[in-house]
Amino acid sequence: MHSEPRTTAVASPVEAVRRRRALIALCITEITSWGVLYYAFPVLAPAITRDTGWSLPAVTWAFSASQIVSAVTGIAVGRWLDRRGPRAVMTAGSVLAVPAVLGIAHAPSYGWFLLAWLVAGVAMAATFYPPAFAAVTRWYGPDRVRALTALTLVAGLASTVFAPLTAALNDHLDWRGTCVVLAVVVGVITIPLHAGLRLPWPHLAHDEHSSANGHAAEIARSRAFLALLATMALGGFGVYAVVINQVPLLTERGFDSHLAAWALGLGGVGQVLGRLGYAPLQRRTGVRGRTVVILLACAVTTLVPAVVPGPAGLLIVAVMLVGMARGVFTLLQATAVSDRWGTAAYGRLSGLLSAPLMIAIALAPWGGSAIAAAFGGFPALFLVLGAMTAVSALLALATRPTAGMSG
Secondary structure, three states: OOOOOOOOOOOHHHHHHHHHHHHHHHHHHHHHHHHHHHHHHHHHHHHHHHHHHHOHHHHHHHHHHHHHHHHHHHHHHHHHHHHOOHHHHHHHHHHHHHHHHHHHHHHHOHHHHHHHHHHHHHHHHHHHHHHHHHHHHHHHHHHHHHHHHHHHHHOOOOHHHHHHHHHHHHOOOOEEEEEEEHHHHHHHHHHHHOOOOOOOOOOOHHHHHHHHHHHHHHHHHOOOHHHHHHHHHHHHHHHHHHHOOOOHHHHHOOOOOHHHHHHHHHHHHHHHHHHEEEEEEEHHHOHHHHHHHHHHHHHHHHHHHHHHHOOOOHHHHHHHHHHHHHHHHHHHHOOOOHHHHOOHHHHHHHHHHHHHHHHHHHHHHHHHHHEEEEEHHHHHHHHHHHHHHHHHHHHHHHOOOOOOOOO
């Protein structure tokens, strides 16, 4: 039986205050990191294409490549987190984000633009959700779901804050000047906050550390873990391809661009509502059943806008339901490892789990467009994505750990 680290017991009042401060710091840095390195791109992509003459698929591929690099780098980041904690690696990621975004801003050719995005991918691996999830999971132990919910609720505002901010900057500067400002923002905000994460890391004793590493290697080869990899990758592709392709679907249904954008924003409200419902769901379900239920909800909410042509109000409600399902999926990702195998090797196992999921997310923009083109439109795409997500729910039935390998 693999146990939680001993130091995740009841915290003293002083330690509880320090944990809250660390959680607040991570909320701020996640908003900023996601906002600058992820959500600014779709706002700036059309301007980049117009100014440089590079094709939109080429510009998008550079962004997708950064996420593939993030997925691969995240495996090493996870192992570091288990040994040393988040402070050094997240600070290094913040430092690296600055020259990466400046490199994007000043890229004289597409090759340099692509290279800068690859560097940004390394920064993403060290600053996005997986290391923050690992930190909160280890620090908060049995109370991790409440803390993870708070983190994802606040960090979910990244698009709400940075998409309009990026658009406003781009109205007054060109895209290169906007990137320079964003590079300053990510450096000024995230470097000192990550450097200030001085909360002690709950270390394992040497024999426990060796046992945890051996146990993690055994888990990583197990049928349950491999099934979880497939489940999250397939489900993640479906969930993120749906989000990215909502606006084209709605325009095919007769929405103008402004109404489609507002509907997408209301989907973000749905994400917040969905995350608020995760803790009650966790209390009432087992780990495997919860995974199946959430993925089935993702599948059903994906199918609704595919088969319902209108009216507009009903489609907006459907988009909010899609957002709710995606919001719950984020917390499912955060707790998938700890709910099954505990927290001692969370960083390493979470890094392994995140790699195929991040690759699936990276391929979602291209894959969604390709499926839509092959099947004759975005309603057909949503039918395919709903079916894919339903298959991931079936795969989730095989993700229960065997006796002796659970947390």
